[in-house]
Amino acid sequence: MNDVAVRVEGLGKKFRLYHERNQSLKSAIMRRKIAEYEDFWALRDVSFEVPTGSTFALIGSNGSGKSTLLKCLARILWPDEGEITSHGRVASLLEVGSGFHPELSGRENIYLNGSILGMSRKEVDRKFDDIVDFSEIGKFIDQPVKSYSSGMYVRLGFSVAIHVQPDVLVVDEILAVGDAAFQEKSRAKFDELHDQGKTVILVSHSMGTVLEMCDQAAWIEKGSLQSVGPVKDVAADYTYSVFPLAPELADAYDDARKKELGWPASPIHPIAAHGGGVVQGFQRGALCWSSHAGSFSVKEPIRSFFNAVGGIEELGWPLEDAQVSTDGAVAQRFQRGTIDIPPNGIPRLAPVN
Template sequence: MSDAAVEIANVSKKFRIYHERNQTLKSAAMRRRRSIHEDFWALKDVSFDIPKGSNFAIVGSNGSGKSTLLKCIAGILYPNAGEIRTRGRLAALLEIGSGFHPELSGRDNVFLNASILGISKSEIRQRFDEIVDFSGVEKFIDQPVKNYSSGMYVRLAFAVAINVDPEVLLVDEVLAVGDASFQQKCMEKFAQLQGDGRTIIVVSHAVSVLRTMCDKGAWLNNGELLDVGDIKPLLNAFDDASRPTPHVDGIGRTRWGSGQIVIDHVEVLTADGLPFARFITSHSAVRLRLRYTANERIEKALFSISIDSSDGTRVWGGNNFESMAPVEIGDGVMDFTVPAMPLAKGDYTIDVAIFDWSTQRQLDLIKHVVQLQIENHGASESGYIALNGEWRVSESQPINGHG
């Protein structure tokens, strides 16, 4: 037996697309029930294993079949061909609208949802208070969920999903809906589940978040598996391929994004806000200042920065996921301050990007926007980091009694 939490073997899923060429009642009646349709394959012979205990990302452009695959794993959809085997209790947080029954109350949905997950009524009664508590929607628990905001909906669904102690948790983008404190709570829960060796399968368009959160992944394209494996090479390839419409800006830089926020300028400054003269000495304080213009209000703007060495190695990448906040229309500044720049002597280039976490859209991305020229006087070091270590050579001290 393999150590996979989920085995996906030759899975294909077909949808029927109906064409309504004639909308009149008469023509519909004349056609009787013989509707005109076409088969559309949303998944085509997809096979891969999801290792137990992994944080597994599923990426792909819009319509590539990610949500369809998650629904097949969750048992909400049935593949037309192939087989999916899962080991252990599974909980799923799928697209809004595919988990709960809109006419039922929050309370009834908790019980319904839990029973679908194979949890007994008495067990769920024991956990009910904890679930409602975690969700923060207690005031609305007896209201039909169709009256919930999308944030409330996700909170309740998430509370059920994690409080049933899943072995395998499926998460489809929905987290983008919650507010910052809820997202923080979710990330903490993920880390906890991960620590317990549970398997988490995440669908997201936020590459920089997946980079830090996941260790493995799969890439779907037009319903086909393009790649599966370690997260870094997978996301690098996906990232490069998923920028179909770059444009060249006024000063000849290639950039990608919808343009609701535009990065105007990136500056490399000292901690006092002054520009660096020529180079930066290792371990000095450095502030990267990104100036932008927001043409629209963005509810959750994710800023990310990455640093590559001149040989193309990604030395560091990070984002402000923990402190994401709304960006208002107008000009703004984002500062990223490094108290003691740990890079070793060499030339590095910086990529910056802004992503709309709510809509999962790239707003702007510029590669190689600025250079960092690092110096480290007197240090004989190779590699990418400056350890600031101290060398000391002295004569050997005799060990007592063995001199």
């Protein structure tokens, strides 16, 4: 077996950006001039290898070129420079409804999509019931797919793609369209593929999902590769670029704290009251700097706090580390009140009058 599932070498993909809004031949003739355009390189000089059996994430900000790269990997787009070599059967699930014909039924689309992804009719016949079962489309299978919800589209598309039994599965963010139960089911399917030594390449904006599911990653920005390697390193590089450290916190963020708190997971929140300060959420806690107390770290529960109230306006910054009792309850004192989180419960905020 090959150690490398996909090799990308010097990849470049350009698009034409037209300066005239209307690009039809008729309008060009009417205006007696050919539409002007410029070349825009969505990807340039991108090279990396995806190890066989890895779950590989592509990360980067909006418009950085992730989907374009996935489309090149799935052979939906053809590169203008460089090349992609892949080993084994590649199946992809990119845009909602891609590979489906809206007027055809779910049943007909399973055959259509299956053949696009390289399955024979006999193979689809054999797997048909499993595909329908996994998709949970049930009695709607003979309805035209144009009447399906986007979640139903994705469930059917994903079900066909995994039943191709690909060596490499290429998936864009669209799985997030499915409901919680289906997302859980697709996660389990990814684990199964991983256990079978299959390779999955996916795009996700959720750093939690990426860290949980993937072992390798590549970070792309403005069409060029920034870093590639173990997911933790790449995710750290990326998040530092998105959420730089507050200058006040930089000194406090030594190696020990880095280990304890992880990398930045939120922008810097300024605190106006009581002489001012800043607080910033990290992967496993928060760092706080106040003009009174200098800087100190707060562990996990502050994240629940951030989520619960959407900010630190009400209670101010934390005055102590969270106190965790044996039954899992959490209590933490803040500048203007306290927060209590019962085991598996909703945080209660108790502002001081």
